[in-house]
Amino acid sequence: MLFLPKNTRFMMRKLFYLLAFCVGLNSMAQTSVTFDDVFRSRAFSAKGVYGLRSMEDGLHYSRQTSEGIEKFDFATGESQGVLVADGAAIDAAGAALPLGNYTWTAGEKKVIIEDDMQPIYRHSYTAKVYVYDLASGGTTLVSPEAIQNPVFNPDGDHIAWVHENNVYYRSLSGAGQTRVTSDGVKNAIINGAPDWVYEEEFGFHVGLAWSPSGRYLAYYRFDERGVTEFSMDMYGTDLYPEPYVFKYPKAGEDNSGVTIWIYDTETGQTVEATQGQTYEYVPRMHWSPKNELYLSLLNRHQDSLRLVSYVPSTAQSKQVFLETDPAYTDADHNLTFLQDGRFVWMSDRSGFNHAYLVDPRKNKVSTLTSGTFEITELYGVDEVNGHIYYQAADVSPANRTVYRASLKGGKPKALSGTEGWNGATFSTTYANYILNHSDANTPARISLHDSKGKEIRVLEDNAELVQRMKDYALSPKTFFTLEATNGQRLPAWEMKPTNFDASKKYPVLMFLYGGPGSQQVTDNFGGRDYFWYQMLANEGYWIVCVDNRGTGGQGRDFTKCTYLQLGKYETEDQIAAAQALALRPNVDGSRIGIWGWSYGGFMAAHCITQGADVFKAAISVAPVTNWRF
Numbered sequence: 076m077l078f079l080p081k082n083t084r085f086m087m088r089k090l091f092y093l094l095a096f097c098v099g100l101n102s103m104a105q106t107s108v109t110f111d112d113v114f115r116s117r118a119f120s121a122k123g124v125y126g127l128r129s130m131e132d133g134l135h136y137s138r139q140t141s142e143g144i145e146k147f148d149f150a151t152g153e154s155q156g157v158l159v160a161d162g163a164a165i166d167a168a169g170a171a172l173p174l175g176n177y178t179w180t181a182g183e184k185k186v187i188i189e190d191d192m193q194p195i196y197r198h199s200y201t202a203k204v205y206v207y208d209l210a211s212g213g214t215t216l217v218s219p220e221a222i223q224n225p226v227f228n229p230d231g232d233h234i235a236w237v238h239e240n241n242v243y244y245r246s247l248s249g250a251g252q253t254r255v256t257s258d259g260v261k262n263a264i265i266n267g268a269p270d271w272v273y274e275e276e277f278g279f280h281v282g283l284a285w286s287p288s289g290r291y292l293a294y295y296r297f298d299e300r301g302v303t304e305f306s307m308d309m310y311g312t313d314l315y316p317e318p319y320v321f322k323y324p325k326a327g328e329d330n331s332g333v334t335i336w337i338y339d340t341e342t343g344q345t346v347e348a349t350q351g352q353t354y355e356y357v358p359r360m361h362w363s364p365k366n367e368l369y370l371s372l373l374n375r376h377q378d379s380l381r382l383v384s385y386v387p388s389t390a391q392s393k394q395v396f397l398e399t400d401p402a403y404t405d406a407d408h409n410l411t412f413l414q415d416g417r418f419v420w421m422s423d424r425s426g427f428n429h430a431y432l433v434d435p436r437k438n439k440v441s442t443l444t445s446g447t448f449e450i451t452e453l454y455g456v457d458e459v460n461g462h463i464y465y466q467a468a469d470v471s472p473a474n475r476t477v478y479r480a481s482l483k484g485g486k487p488k489a490l491s492g493t494e495g496w497n498g499a500t501f502s503t504t505y506a507n508y509i510l511n512h513s514d515a516n517t518p519a520r521i522s523l524h525d526s527k528g529k530e531i532r533v534l535e536d537n538a539e540l541v542q543r544m545k546d547y548a549l550s551p552k553t554f555f556t557l558e559a560t561n562g563q564r565l566p567a568w569e570m571k572p573t574n575f576d577a578s579k580k581y582p583v584l585m586f587l588y589g590g591p592g593s594q595q596v597t598d599n600f601g602g603r604d605y606f607w608y609q610m611l612a613n614e615g616y617w618i619v620c621v622d623n624r625g626t627g628g629q630g631r632d633f634t635k636c637t638y639l640q641l642g643k644y645e646t647e648d649q650i651a652a653a654q655a656l657a658l659r660p661n662v663d664g665s666r667i668g669i670w671g672w673s674y675g676g677f678m679a680a681h682c683i684t685q686g687a688d689v690f691k692a693a694i695s696v697a698p699v700t701n702w703r704f
Contacts, residue, residue, distance in 0.1 A: 105548040107573075108610040118543065119606045121518040124509065124534045131183060133504025139174050144186070149507045149523060150531055164188050164207040164214045172205060172214070180231030184209055185247070187225055187234075196271055199223065199280040206234065206247055215247060223268055224281045228289040233340075235283055235292055237267035242283060242294050244340070255292065255338045255345070262304065262322055265297040270331045271321060273297075277358040277406055286366045291337050291387050293348065293360060293368050298332035326703050333357050335370055337387050348385040348392070358406035364414045369395065371410075377403045382410070384435070395435045398422060400631075402638035409453040419443070419456055419463060423631040430463060432482060443480060444487065449628055451475060452498075456482070457505040460526075464501060464508075470494055472566055472628035473554055473598045477510065479526075490528045496599030509534065513600035515552040515568065517541070548573045550612040552605070554598065557621055559651035566596040566629075567652070570608050570618040575661075581617045582666035583656055589645045590674035592627040592634055595620050619656060623648035623678075641702070642681050649678065650686035657689070670694035 112118050127136045135155060136147050143161040145154055162171040178187040186209070189202035201221040207214050217225060223237040235244035240259025245252040256266040267283040273295075274280050282295035305323035308316035324330050335348040335357055349357065354372035361369045363384070372381045382396035398404050400423075411419040417434045428450050430443040443463060444450055449472075454464040461482045466475050477499045480487035491497035495514030502508065506526055513519040518537035522530050550570045557567040572581050586608075588595050601608075608618045622628075624644040625637035637644055649669065657664030669690050671679040676698030683693035 105574075106546055107613040108547055108549075108606055110610065113603060113606045113610055119540065119603065121537050121540055121600065121602060122535050123519065124521045127500075127509070128179070129502040129507075130179075131181075131503055133502040133506040136502070137179070139177075144174055144177060149502065152532065152534075158183075158209060159186060159207060163212060164205060166190065166203070166205065166214070167216060172207075176202075178225075178227075180227045181229050182231055185227075185231055187227070188214075189225075191221065193221065195223075196274050196280075198274055198278075199268065204236065208247075217245070218243070218252065224283060226281065226283060226285060228285040229287055230289050233285075233289065235267075235285065237283070240265045240268070242267040242292070242338070244292060253340075255294070256296075262320065263298075263300050265295075265299065265331075267294045269295060270297045270299060270302075271323060272330065273333075273356075273358070277356075279359075284360065284362060286362050286368070286387070287364055288366050290340055291366065291368075292340065293335060293337045293362070295357070295360075296334045296336055298334075301329045302331055303328060330355065330375075335360055335368070337368065337385075339387065346387065346390060348387075352383060352392070354381070356406070359410065361410050361412070363412050363416060363418075365416055369410065371406065371408075373404075373406060377406070380404050380406070380408075396420065396433060398424070400424075400635070402635040411453065411456050413456065413458050419453065421450065421453055423449075426632065427630045430465060430480075441484070443482065443484065447630070449630065451628070454499060454501050455505065457526075458482075460505070462505070464490075464499070464505065466498060468628045471554075471598075472594070472622075473568075473596050475597075475599075477508075488528070490524065492528075494598070496597060507531070515554070515598050515600065515605075516549075518600050547609070548613060549609050550575075552601075552608075554596065557652050557655055559621075559648060560654040561647055561651035563624065563648055563651065565621050565623060565648060565652060567619060567621040568596050569620075570612045572615045572617055573609075573613045577661060580661055580663040581615060582663050583617045583619055583653075583668070584611060585649070585653060585656075585667065585669040586618065586620045586675075587623070587649060587669065587671045587678050588673070588675040589623050589626060589649070589671070589678045591625050591637060591641075593674070594622055594627050596622040617662065619652075621649060621652040623652075642677065645678055646681040646685055649682050650689050653682075653686065653689045666691050668692040668694070670696070671698075672696040674699065 126138050129136050134149055137144055142157045144159040145157050147154055164172040166172055172188050172190050176189045186207050188205045188207055192200045192202040194200045201223050204217040204222055204225045205214050220238050225234055225236045227234055233244055233246050242255040243252050258264050259266045269282050284293050299322040302322035302324050304320050306318050306320040309319045310316045336345055337348050338345045348368055352372055355375035356373040357370055358373055359371040368385045370383045372383055378400050380398040381394050383392055384395050385392040409421040420431045420433050429445055432441040432443055448469040450465050450467050452466040456463050462479050464479050466477055474494055475496045476489055477491040477497050478487040479490055491510055493512055498511045499508045508524050510524055511519050511521050518540050521535040522533045524530050550573050552568050552570050554568050557565045559565055627634055653667050656662050667690055669679050669682050676695040679693045680695040680698050683690050
């Protein structure tokens, strides 16, 4: 036994307490992320800014509060008064209507209020629809039935809608209604709304639109009679499920026959705008400021899109623009009109997605943006000041920057200064915008800016979450270019195991989606998934994500090389990426797993079957298992 002098024992005791205190501090700083933290509590929930709707002057916004629909000043955030008081809009029984889902008319004199909303598919729904008049304080029930797609005319004095596959409209100053169509029948004819395919694949659910003059009402008509039915059991509140039957075309089968019709409210006559045209799909229709209806006509192979204009006053149509691609062309090109008839059009014809200014009268196309990077979103066109606003992946495919560019060309101006992921929402006049910035390891900071980019005020900085994250053992998400064993250079991110030890080998879990045009390797905050991966990193897993060929952000050739051979290059790249990871000195090459959801589930299943010698395990969630279905 070792005996120490008394003073030495005292000093050792003090040193022990000091070390214990330091260890305690370290353990507090090294709190591990738990399952409950991620999935059962809101400990890591980031805050956002929701419900702001820019008003027509661009200087104010409306928002639902406890007082009702309230008006606020963009610059100061101060209330300018209540526009629709809570309880002011009432139904036929005198009960107050909820104000959560509202739509302003032009001039902001009336507001649509929807109640008792019942979903149909992903975006569509029916609802009881009311119109509240701010001046009179009166509430009008549009139709006694639950209806779809209520749309004001530009003057705000008429409203159109869909009920049981037929189109109606009425004046808000009278009691009667006009039935525009009468042939609508479930699973046969749909008027004014898309079928399941258009809603799901082309991403819209409103199939009618007023002309700028308010005289004409254009609408989609779907003839589903030649489409085969599909049924599935719907489980509700009853003891037994109810069969739901709808038209669902599978690969290679007949689609709905789609036509576009225009109703003249002055004459009561209806004409077909697509008559004499050859096409398979009509993914978009737009009215021009000159009351011409522009139709995007797409063939079934989706490699040729014709933009055709139709003039209802003369019943004349002509092809205005043609977009072709050896693989496929997008259905939506962000067609945005200027008052003189010119329009902005997005296209990857240069090899990267960029903005063009098209003058159909002169058959002239001018380049507005260019470079070996992608424009990822067109926010809009400020015609008064001659600018377009957009988001670009110019710093890297993983980053996003907000820009303003002149309609006359020239160098664009960056409106977001910090690297990472920047997105913007602009007011109606582009006088202000809300900037949402985050990066892979930092929650969103949301701020208000003027049109020149000057920050006016911070709306949300998530300071509480940022501070809480400092109390946890978090492994930073870092980005790198992976040199795969098949020669491909692929964008990737990784989270190393917490308290990484260079003398150890670690198992790897790869995550992927990998579908056409998608991206998972992005420098933005991942929310709950970020903390789930942190939980796994705390348990000693090395998390890696690789964007294979076919994903977005890197130009046309990289994205569209998978045309007609989905799963081939994607799987090759993921297997080669795993092989490259296995060569790292700290990776246990015998313990590499992969997981994904939907297209990622399809990919994970492909990887484990074709790369069984590379992957130890796979998790395939909701995968595509056969493209025929």
